[in-house]
Amino acid sequence: MATSEKWVLQFCHGYDGPFLDCARQYAALFVGTPYKVCTVYLTGAPSDEVIQGSASDEVIFLDYSSREVRGLKLRAIRDIRRIAGTRNFAFCIAHRFKPIYVALLGTDLPVIGVHHAFGDYKRRPRRLFANFYRKRLALLAVSNAVRDDIRACLPSWPSWPSGRIETLYNRIDVHAVQAEQISREAARDHLGLPQDAWVVGNVGRLHPDKDQATLIRGFALALPNLPAGSLLAIMGCGRLETSLKSLAAELGVAEQVRFLGQVPYGRRYFKAFDVFALTSDHEPFGMVLLEAMAAGVSVICSDCGGGAEVVEGAGELFAFGQPAELANCLRTLSGRTEDESVAAERLQKCFSDQSAREHFWAQGWMGSWLSIRG
DSSP, X not given: OOOSSEEEEXXXXXXTTTHHHHHHHHHHTTTTSSEEEEEEEXXXXXXXXXXXXXXXXXXXXXXXXXXXXXTTOHXXXXXXXXXXXXXXXXXXXEESXXXXXXXXXXXXXXXXXXXOSTTTTOSHHHHHHHHHTGGGEEEEESSHHHHHXXXXXXTTSOOTTTSOEEXXXXXBOHHHHHHHOOOHXXXXXXXXXXXXXXXXXXXXXXXXXXXXXXXXXXXXXXXXXXXXXXXXXXXXXXXXXXXXXXXXXXXXXXXXXXXXXXXXXXGGGGGGOSEEEEOOSXXXXXXXXXXXXXXXXXXXXXXXXXXXXXXXXXXXXXXXXXXXXXXXXXXXXXXXXXXXXXXXXXXXXXXXXXXXXXXXXXXXXXXXXXXXXX
């Protein structure tokens, strides 16, 4: 039987990668409010670490495998219907399309769908589904770039305040991230990087979307004008590792490009870098940029996707896929001391838990969402 307490149902596909912190981010919006948060994970085994990381009042693991939530997902729909009946839930926050689908079919709650990637509504069946349920559905995007992609796919949805497709940026607990990051010297020791080198860092899968080929080409072009002993250090693994190593050898910089592989809790070591460069093709947001800014590291980003919104005014932008422009950015940063206060101020003002909470409640979204109950 439902209680009289006010609850928010947060429904996540899983807790792998960045999605545990996404759950924490949205639970943090309700700190100090009358609302309690129940976070439900569709996939993933029960874990005490995940319970702690979710920062929620209650955590439920449905423990489905990926295979079990293909198709119609009837069992998951029954489970979420049962859970929705146990509390006085005001609405549901669902991350990614599959939980949105299950929440809309399994409950009569208003559903706020959070989208973390481009192209979620490129498929016609998804557009039809969203349009059918739009009286009970609002959509949040992690960047304006993702928001505009959704709006282009759902043109009949009007803009706020009469419509419900808006942006709420990803964010970090700035103090917690900074407390986790170790010193420059210790980070370089851990990563096997020399203490006296000027180091350009990159973190991401070795995948075409991350475009580390442009990163290596840009670094090679800039290298003659960079400080002696400069290095490029890439954290991550993936199917392009062999071809990227071959490219570095072809360009004559194999000794200066370090492939560090998968580094657990990589953000702890960001102070090892002098510059952080993200070269991705249409990055939806770019959480690594926030983690680099928290470490006081200068940032460079390609001028497409959500990453450009993060870096704006606090770092260097270059045209995507243009190694010569990236090289110019590297030369510029190697010759000056970056003012860390600019990035630190932007981080606190736009991408901290506190700023997100203030923005969330100032917009009056809660009243609008509660009014769309079916």
